[in-house]
Amino acid sequence: MSNPVKIGIPRALLCHKYFVMWEEFFKTLGCQIVLSPETNQQILKEGLKLAVDESCLSLKILLGHAYYLKDKADVLFLPRIVSSHKGESTCVKLWALTDIVRNTIPGIEVIDYTVDFNEFKFESIEMFKVGWQFSKNPVKIIQAYLKGKEKLAEKHAKELKEQWELIKNNKKVKPSVLIVSHPYTTYDAYLGQPIINFLKLQGINVLLSDIVDHAKARKLVRNISTDMYWTYNKEIVGAIEYYKGHIDGILFLMTFPCGPDSLVIDLCQNKIKDIPIVVITLDELQAEAGLKTRLESFADILKMRKKKNGK
């Protein structure tokens, strides 16, 4: 192999959560990474064309990204994370992800690995198998994996520290809003980012739910829901309990029609009584004016409440 293999990573779904790890892993193995650009109109349009109408917006966006990478990369890297903890699982859409991409975009080659606690498929071993396809040096693969893991942990620790500093530096002037949404919604340039920027402009201290001590959040979530079994939902909803006392409002961001979120949000609305909640459902037909009005009025309410309670 003279030219390094080009590995395409769509900037959607799990990429927002694990990209740091994958990047380090493949770079150490000497592969070239092709990351698709931030979501834009063109990508979304392609995704809409390819996806089944009733799929969730996040999947449609992923298909758009995958289509973009079709000719630009040799293989597509799409891991399949089913369950990373005992008795928990992820959304079934993520289980089917690789097969959906294979069936809707013909001629695309997909590399995947499965993490499934119940079938004893662990991340370390599965990643090793992926690495074996590119390098026959086991020491190098293990090194690459550990390096990737370390980078990811570093990133989490740094973000968590920054978020706590944000809370401390706030000195209770600005109202704090916790954005409860999956990383692939929060960090998407088309979905979450415009909303976050708009809220910041409105003078809101924005906290993100995926920046949290994940293990702790998964335990804390029991105060809200005992039956919840979706790992990612546990983490982001657990953040509500984790940051309790520091937040003045909660903003749920949901892509339409997200299976787990629609139930979890309904439950939260029924169980959380002391914090104002707003739920924003995002779809491909976004009307910006309506969205802005809602965000503005939510920000105003919070500011008024803050003033009242402060005096």
Added chain:
Amino acid sequence: MENKLPQKIKVGFPHLGNYWVGFKEIASMLDGEIIMPPPITRKTIEIGAKQSPETACVPYKYTIGNFLECLEKGANVLIQAGGTSCRYAYYGEVQEAALKKMGYDFIMIRFVAKKTSILKILLKFRKMNPKLSYYRMGKGFCLAYKKFEAVDKVEDFIRKNIGFEVKKGSFERTFSQFLKELDGVHELNLIRQVKDKYLEECLKIEINKPANPLRVGIIGEFYVTIESFSNFFIEKELGKRGVEVHRFVSITHELQNLIFSKQRTNKYLKIAKPYLKHHIGAHGTETIGIAIELIEKGFDGLIHIKPFGCVPEVSSMSMLHKISKDFKTPILYFSFDAQTSETGVKTRIEAFYDMLKMKKNKKHGNKTGNN
């Protein structure tokens, strides 16, 4: 579950097709009064939809409607169960919170397949009814299972033949008698007798079946396939036109899945191999496996039904599209919601039927069979 036990237990449960006969057996173990939810009507879905998040699927809306109707009738214990990787497993908790917020006071017994072992279920029942012996519990579940099986056997026979009955309505009459009689018996051998008796009686009903009728398989999501009200009696609609209907989802199948899920999944994954590499959750893999199986058996068409927003079934649609194209077999997709119009469904079935019939005639006309 910190609530104190009510003085007099009144148990309510949601409807699921004709399986209420079996659910009653389970509910009766609590030694309380059984509050049967009234038959599902438009009203059930309307009051249910009002209390549901908009993107929850129809089974959520129907069952919460059932619960509301039970609570109105005075129920104070509700039973809800759910399993596998479908989000139905989570409905119990969400519905409990929603109904409690409305001001109802009740206890909900939830069975979540992932977190509940058989032992835990037994303990839960013991807590509710300390007088319940383990023998009776075991027997209760056996009776329920046998009743499910009986309903499935008879229903299956009727489904395949109802389109060809000479005297209209004879199967339906027999079936309602069968349910009534089944409801009255509480012994294992009696259940078998009732089942055998009615299977024989069904055989006696005069039918006029052509040698090679149109055969349609119904695949898809569990709840809407079984609860005929939620799919606007799609089986009846097809039967009326003289179509032999096959359905593979049933509660006995599902209960066996609790034990054999892994073997089944692997079996279907093998069949679906060119289209599927991994298990896609809930019934998705099965849907695809069965679809390929049926097409290879020479079925004329398939109908895929699901509630709106059902994640695993929507995933399976990507593969079904491709299968339909590759095998040149028509598949009709339905997605049901609280607002789905009945006329729309009927028109589409009619058109589908006409198309299948034309296709079949053409095939027999030129004998090449490659159309």
